[in-house]
Amino acid sequence: MSRSTPIPYFPVPPQTYEHQYMAELVRAIALYAQQSTNPGEGRNTFTVFTNLQSGSDAGLETGAVFHVDGVLKVVVSRLPHVSGLSGTAAVGTVTVSTP
Numbered sequence: 001m002s003r004s005t006p007i008p009y010f011p012v013p014p015q016t017y018e019h020q021y022m023a024e025l026v027r028a029i030a031l032y033a034q035q036s037t038n039p040g041e042g043r044n045t046f047t048v049f050t051n052l053q054s055g056s057d058a059g060l061e062t063g064a065v066f067h068v069d070g071v072l073k074v075v076v077s078r079l080p081h082v083s084g085l086s087g088t089a090a091v092g093t094v095t096v097s098t099p
Contacts, residue, residue: 005035056083 008031011024053059053066057075060066064075073081 005038005040008032008035057081058083 008028010028011021013025014021049065049072052072053064055066055068057064057066057073057080060075062075062077066073066075066081068081068083075081
């Protein structure tokens with residue numbers, strides 16, 4: 001993984017218990033956890049998507065990628081991509097007569 005996020009400093013433990021050391025260690029671990037869960041920026045020259053959901057965005061989070069007939073689409077909140085959308089309507093009747 002090539003990210004510009006530096007690895008936090010983990011202090012060297014003292015021979016005996018020290019409150020300051022534990023506070024520094026907890027702070028370093030919290031920072032590491034925050035950095036590891038931050039997706040950061042992405043810039044790729046080659047990407048392979050495997051096991052993409054197809055047909056609709058049902059159940060996907062905003063920003064997720066899916067495909068419809070080979071076209072990649074991105075889930076955008078409040079803009080659903082409904083699969084199988086169809087409709088029929090009827091107004092009145094028509095009579096056809098032939099001579």
